[in-house]
Amino acid sequence: MGTNPPRLGDTLADDVVVYRAFAVKGYRERHPKRVRAMAYYRPPDHADGISLGDSPSSAVAHLSRNFGFCSVTVGRIHGLPYGLKVCPDLDDPGHILLCGVPCLIANDDERGRASEIANALAKISTVESLEHYPPQETPPPLS
Amino acid sequence: MSTQNICGGSVYTATPVAPIELFPASVERVFNRLACIANDDDLYEPGEERPLADTIAWARRVLLKIVPGYYLRTAEIDVFRGEIHVSWERDSRRVVAFLPSPDKLKIYVEWTKLTGETEHFLRSVDDPRAINPVLKWLYT
Numbered sequence: 001m002g003t004n005p006p007r008l009g010d011t012l013a014d015d016v017v018v019y020r021a022f023a024v025k026g027y028r029e030r031h032p033k034r035v036r037a038m039a040y041y042r043p044p045d046h047a048d049g050i051s052l053g054d055s056p057s058s059a060v061a062h063l064s065r066n067f068g069f070c071s072v073t074v075g076r077i078h079g080l081p082y083g084l085k086v087c088p089d090l091d092d093p094g095h096i097l098l099c100g101v102p103c104l105i106a107n108d109d110e111r112g113r114a115s116e117i118a119n120a121l122a123k124i125s126t127v128e129s130l131e132h133y134p135p136q137e138t139p140p141p142l143s
Numbered sequence: 144m145s146t147q148n149i150c151g152g153s154v155y156t157a158t159p160v161a162p163i164e165l166f167p168a169s170v171e172r173v174f175n176r177l178a179c180i181a182n183d184d185d186l187y188e189p190g191e192e193r194p195l196a197d198t199i200a201w202a203r204r205v206l207l208k209i210v211p212g213y214y215l216r217t218a219e220i221d222v223f224r225g226e227i228h229v230s231w232e233r234d235s236r237r238v239v240a241f242l243p244s245p246d247k248l249k250i251y252v253e254w255t256k257l258t259g260e261t262e263h264f265l266r267s268v269d270d271p272r273a274i275n276p277v278l279k280w281l282y283t
Contacts, residue, residue, distance in 0.1 A: 025185040026221045036221075043224050064189055105224055108249065111241070112265035115251050119237060120261065 006048055008097060009088040014075030018052040018086060018096050019059035020125065021133070022067040028127055035070045035125040040118035041104040049097035052086070058094030060133050068129035076124040082117050169216040176220045177202055180227070192225035197245040202227045205240060205248060208271040214278045236281050240274055241265075250274055 012018070020039060022028050027039035042050050053059030060066045074086045082100065089095040101121075102114040180186065181193045194202075202220075206229065209215055214231070221228045227242040235255035242248060248271060253263040266273075 023188050025183075037230075038221055038223065038228075041223055067185070105226070105243070108265050108267060111249065112251060112263050115239060115265070116253055116261055116263045119253065 006092065006095075006097065007090040008099070009090050011078075012074045012086045012088065012096070014073065014078060016054075016074045016086075017071050018054065018074060018077075018098075019056050019069050019071050019128070020050070020052050021056075021059040021063055021069045022130075023063055025067050028068060028070070028130060030130055033127050033130065035122040035127055037115065037118040037122045039070065039125070040098075040101065040121040041114065042101045044103050044105055049099040050101055052096040052098055054088070054094050054096055056128065056133050058096075061094065066132055068127065068131055069133055070125040070127050072121070072125045077121065080117070080120050080124070082113075082120070084117070167213075167216070170212050173206060173215045173218050173220060174203065177206070177227075180220060180222055186222050194222055194225055194227050195245070198225070198227055198242060201245040201247075202229065202242045205229070205242065205271040205274070208274075209278065210272075210275055214275075214282070231278065231281055233281050238274075238277055238281050248274075250277055252277055252280075 020035075022039065024038075026036060028035055040050060051059075051062070053061065056069050059069050077084050077086055077098065084098060084100040087097055087099060089097055098121075101117055102110040104111055104114040104118070106114070177199060181196075181199065187193060206215060206218070217231055217233075219230045221230065225243075229240040229242070231238045237251075237253040239251040240248060241251060247267070248269075249265055249267050250273060251263065251265045253261060255261045268274075
């Protein structure tokens, strides 16, 4: 997400599992446990795509805090009828970009497509954790 | 009479506590969430723009136009880059009221057909009451 566009590798194979961090609470729902469309809204300042990781640790690497993460297989993303591509960021090991998602805050046409695509991505994603990753130990009181 | 308000401060009122239930608790929940939405840090990434007070007031006016009020029971309130989003989902149907700024309302409607194909439309509207027939369709 710098000023220079990242160098992208080849599209990942369909059997690869990728991870999306929940940067805010609204990305996921606890009851019932599910990923919400918001998790895949692309803001204007993420021009290169939506950030994913090749592991839970990579997914949360650039966040100061998180509310868990979800997983999805690349094949399911590529299987959606929206022409999305999942590519590794060659400048940042472990970082993966989901490319082709329209920006939500744009004209009405783009906002509509962004909403539909985000909801489709949320439906094929599986919640792996609803808590901060990696788990944090709570020290005993009076220690 | 003093009581705690929804954001933790004290509120003084001349009326007894809960003399009449104006809204069922499930509906009141939506307005309570809206009232506190700019202060809930868990809803924002660091440095993320928060909704303006005028946008929150506009969202409240939109929600008050929803008839019947029980449509609000299942409404979810979210924020995204200064916008307020109110969403509903039922079976294969989804409705989102996007409130990007004061006096702006965009109604998004999505449905999945029996063939599995998903369709949507998005309309900018001036009158908040335009959402009522859409919610009626959602609950049909």
